[in-house]
Amino acid sequence: MANSDKTATPGNRAPRSSGQGRAFSGKRIADLLGMPLLALATAFVLGAVVIFLTSGRLETVGEAYWGLLRGAFLKERGFSESLVAAIPYIFLSLGLALGFKTGLFNIGVEGQFYMGAIAAAWAGQAIQGLPTLIHLPLVLLIGAAGGAIWAGIPGYLKAKTGAHEVISTMMMNYVAFRLTEFLISGPLRAQSGSSTIQTPRISPGAELWALWDIPNRLADPLNALAVGLGLGFLAWMIARASRRKTKDEGPKNVDGNSSFVIRHSSILIAIVVAALAFIALPPLTRLWWPFTDQYDRLHLGLVLAVLAAVGVWWLLWKTTIGFELRTVGANPNAARYAGMSITRNVVLGMALSGALAGLAGTVEVVGVSICRCLPLFFSSGYGFDSIAIALLGRNNPFGILASSFLFGAMRNGADLMELSSGVSKYIISLIQALVLLFVAAPAVVRWLYRIKGGARADEAPLTRGWGG
Amino acid sequence: MSIVTNSVTKRAASLRGAWWISALLAAFGLVASWALLNLVIGGQCDRKCVEDTLAQTLRVATPIAFAAFCGVLCERAGVVDIGIEGKMLMAAMVAYGVNLFSFQLLKDGLGPTAAGNLSRWLAVVAAMAAALLLGGLHAVVSIRFKSDQIISGTVINILAIGVTGYMYRSFLSENLPPGPGTFPLAPIPLLAQIPVFGPIFFQQKPLTYIMLLLAVGIYGMLFYTQWGLRVRAVGEHPRAADTLGVDVQRTRYINTLAGGLVAGLGGAWFTLEAVDVFSPLMTNGLGFIGLAAMIFGKWNPFGALIGALIFGLGNSVTATISIFRPDIPSQIPQMLPYLLTIIVLTGVVGRAVAPAADGQPYEKS
Numbered sequence: 001m002a003n004s005d006k007t008a009t010p011g012n013r014a015p016r017s018s019g020q021g022r023a024f025s026g027k028r029i030a031d032l033l034g035m036p037l038l039a040l041a042t043a044f045v046l047g048a049v050v051i052f053l054t055s056g057r058l059e060t061v062g063e064a065y066w067g068l069l070r071g072a073f074l075k076e077r078g079f080s081e082s083l084v085a086a087i088p089y090i091f092l093s094l095g096l097a098l099g100f101k102t103g104l105f106n107i108g109v110e111g112q113f114y115m116g117a118i119a120a121a122w123a124g125q126a127i128q129g130l131p132t133l134i135h136l137p138l139v140l141l142i143g144a145a146g147g148a149i150w151a152g153i154p155g156y157l158k159a160k161t162g163a164h165e166v167i168s169t170m171m172m173n174y175v176a177f178r179l180t181e182f183l184i185s186g187p188l189r190a191q192s193g194s195s196t197i198q199t200p201r202i203s204p205g206a207e208l209w210a211l212w213d214i215p216n217r218l219a220d221p222l223n224a225l226a227v228g229l230g231l232g233f234l235a236w237m238i239a240r241a242s243r244r245k246t247k248d249e250g251p252k253n254v255d256g257n258s259s260f261v262i263r264h265s266s267i268l269i270a271i272v273v274a275a276l277a278f279i280a281l282p283p284l285t286r287l288w289w290p291f292t293d294q295y296d297r298l299h300l301g302l303v304l305a306v307l308a309a310v311g312v313w314w315l316l317w318k319t320t321i322g323f324e325l326r327t328v329g330a331n332p333n334a335a336r337y338a339g340m341s342i343t344r345n346v347v348l349g350m351a352l353s354g355a356l357a358g359l360a361g362t363v364e365v366v367g368v369s370i371c372r373c374l375p376l377f378f379s380s381g382y383g384f385d386s387i388a389i390a391l392l393g394r395n396n397p398f399g400i401l402a403s404s405f406l407f408g409a410m411r412n413g414a415d416l417m418e419l420s421s422g423v424s425k426y427i428i429s430l431i432q433a434l435v436l437l438f439v440a441a442p443a444v445v446r447w448l449y450r451i452k453g454g455a456r457a458d459e460a461p462l463t464r465g466w467g468g
Numbered sequence: 469m470s471i472v473t474n475s476v477t478k479r480a481a482s483l484r485g486a487w488w489i490s491a492l493l494a495a496f497g498l499v500a501s502w503a504l505l506n507l508v509i510g511g512q513c514d515r516k517c518v519e520d521t522l523a524q525t526l527r528v529a530t531p532i533a534f535a536a537f538c539g540v541l542c543e544r545a546g547v548v549d550i551g552i553e554g555k556m557l558m559a560a561m562v563a564y565g566v567n568l569f570s571f572q573l574l575k576d577g578l579g580p581t582a583a584g585n586l587s588r589w590l591a592v593v594a595a596m597a598a599a600l601l602l603g604g605l606h607a608v609v610s611i612r613f614k615s616d617q618i619i620s621g622t623v624i625n626i627l628a629i630g631v632t633g634y635m636y637r638s639f640l641s642e643n644l645p646p647g648p649g650t651f652p653l654a655p656i657p658l659l660a661q662i663p664v665f666g667p668i669f670f671q672q673k674p675l676t677y678i679m680l681l682l683a684v685g686i687y688g689m690l691f692y693t694q695w696g697l698r699v700r701a702v703g704e705h706p707r708a709a710d711t712l713g714v715d716v717q718r719t720r721y722i723n724t725l726a727g728g729l730v731a732g733l734g735g736a737w738f739t740l741e742a743v744d745v746f747s748p749l750m751t752n753g754l755g756f757i758g759l760a761a762m763i764f765g766k767w768n769p770f771g772a773l774i775g776a777l778i779f780g781l782g783n784s785v786t787a788t789i790s791i792f793r794p795d796i797p798s799q800i801p802q803m804l805p806y807l808l809t810i811i812v813l814t815g816v817v818g819r820a821v822a823p824a825a826d827g828q829p830y831e832k833s
Contacts (some may be wrong), residue, residue: 167756428636433623
């Protein structure tokens with residue numbers, strides 16, 4: 001990997017002199033993973049102490065954690081349900097991480113999640129009969145826009161007036177709760193005879209497919225075309241990225257005399273992949289498909305989430321926009337002297353962060369909810385957990401994928417834990433809060449275990465005071 | 469719009485000592501909002517309704533003011549405290565639990581009335597202790613371990629949600645014996661008889677009186693004592709304060725802990741004055757609104773109190789509207805206090821300047 005050096009040193013501060021050069025050495029990995037793992041272990045131990053103190057029996061601790069483990073992985077569909085729960089976590093904590101990198105603490109992802117969900121629920125049912133190829137991207141876009149606007153307003157206010165985003169986004173949360181409540185019970189309420197208050201069911205074209213459903217969906221040639229185009233686009237991006245890398249290695253590829261095929265290779269690859277997928281995938285998936293369980297809720301949102309993680313990583317560390325965002329986050333004064341617009345970057349950072357949060361809500365509506373709609377008293381509680389996830393993943397998109405899965409598994413296993421041991425599932429929130437405490441203040445962990453050595457430069461994100 | 473208001477506020481500020489202009493503006497605002505309210509509910513707001521609304525204003529402003537005082541205490545010493553919400557939630561839960569269970573223990577020995585009174589005050593003390601504990605955590609993490617104070621406050625908020633949720637599910641959600649209930653109204657003799665002012669200010673519950681006294685107390689302490697001068701020095705320029713022999717870290721510890729005690733009173737309000745149940749997340753963002761009130765009040769207890777009263781007014785007017793106009797969806801007026809908070813934060817009412825060292829850990833050199 002030519003760029004392993006850059007990927008191994010996330011963060012915008014100067015890499016430490018000792019860490020340079022031996023990117024993936026064992027010490028480096030232990031250094032990266034050690035503190036989060038220690039934080040997790042400590043939180044679980046303290047959680048066990050709390051369970052023991054409140055129940056008075058030592059066995060309860062074992063029962064609870066065993067139930068948690070069974071619920072998260074071992075029971076039927078446990079593993080895939082953990083993945084389902086991880087999907088919104090991935091989007092939300094990516095949003096938070098992007099904010100942290102821009103120096104913004106977007107504590108209002110929960111409200112942006114709601115606004116994304118209600119926007120998607122509206123867009124999904126307002127138009128009927130569109131094919132997936134058009135409708136699903138449209139719904140995703142509108143959902144993301146809902147979150148982006150909801151976060152962009154506090155971002156603009158922060159840039160222009162210095163209103164601190166922690167309070168203003170928090171207030172926007174409460175406004176979002178009331179607003180969605182009003183919209184669901186009023187203007188957007190389904191007119192059908194059902195007694196539950198919810199928005200109308202979205203059109204089938206806006207649904208995000210469950211994985212088991214893919215062979216059936218592909219029977220429609222338009223859907224097959226959508227998948228083909230999607231895969232073709234992906235292939236184009238990958239081919240372009242790898243071509244740029246080979247270009248960097250020597251001047252011989254850029255002399256302009258190369259043939260048509262070489263010059264347009266990435267587009268040609270994309271067309272071939274798209275055509276192959278369009279022609280071959282429908283019959284092939286009919287022949288063999290690994291997901292057959294009709295009650296499995298795992299859906300294509302997982303693919304979207306992973307793509308989003310790659311996208312955020314690419315945006316932050318491979319583009320000029322990302323460089324500006326990170327510079328504004330690390331040192332706004334330096335950014336201003338370098339001619340970067342603080343206002344533009346703060347608003348952009350907040351809006352992108354909100355767009356990711358809005359996508360989380362969108363995916364929940366079009367991919368997970370059983371009624372394919374937004375019901376009243378739909379509570380997620382994802383928002384606060386995501387702060388811990390983003391910090392546990394060290395604001396690195398790939399770290400976030402891992403920690404999201406962990407938190408998704410905990411959330412999923414909590415029900416069986418409560419059922420089998422009688423320990424309230426709120427113990428999970430308590431453990432998560434402790435994880436956040438230990439990750440946010442590594443000095444505490446270091447003090448607990450008497451670890452010597454100074455703080456790492458990129459250990460915890462820094463927010464700025466009221467001045468803006 | 470904002471340019472106009474800015475120049476107006478600038479001119480208002482340049483007229484030195486012209487406090488009566490602000491008072492006049494406030495009176496004008498009150499009358500205007502009363503007229504607006506009457507317009508919405510169709511002229512049904514008579515004197516009784518005005519008195520009720522204003523009394524309700526003071527009642528709702530109580531927890532917001534406590535939260536704002538906690539913020540003033542912490543931030544004047546240079547510690548940003550975003551965890552007030554969590555402290556109040558924890559205190560509310562502890563107050564409810566202690567009130568309930570100590571009443572069960574005491575009622576046979578003392579008789580229900582005395583036991584009720586005693587357990588309610590015990591609950592207040594316990595609530596303060598619980599919030600003090602969280603304040604201590606915030607102090608240790610942000611002063612001793614010098615971690616980011618806003619993150620540390622967020623940890624407190626999330627921790628409080630987890631702990632209160634767990635305790636609620638484990639002990640406080642079912643099969644509860646009847647408790648002693650909330651504080652009864654405690655009208656102050658003589659003063660309560662004053663027309664208009666009496667019902668508003670002197671027929672309240674104990675914590676509201678404590679809040680009003682605290683406003684005076686904290687103001688006096690901050691601006692007229694040696695201790696206050698030291699606290700403000702630590703918040704503005706800790707290095708200079710340190711050079712002159714003020715123990716910066718100790719001052720910050722004391723203030724953060726004192727802030728915890730005050731936030732505990734605010735939390736106790738929820739389950740000892742407002743309603744006789746605890747429900748998860750019942751603080752509903754009032755801690756954050758308190759922070760906005762503090763910023764509105766320019767880190768001054770009286771200003772913070774006025775800020776809290778404005779939010780309280782928004783809240784009680786909302787309640788009055790929903791009584792008289794049930795056809796308006798209740799969610800719309802419920803959004804108002806939160807929108808008001810955002811507007812206050814944007815500095816339409818004058819730019820607020822925080823203590824210079826607010827949020828910065830102090831490293832002794």
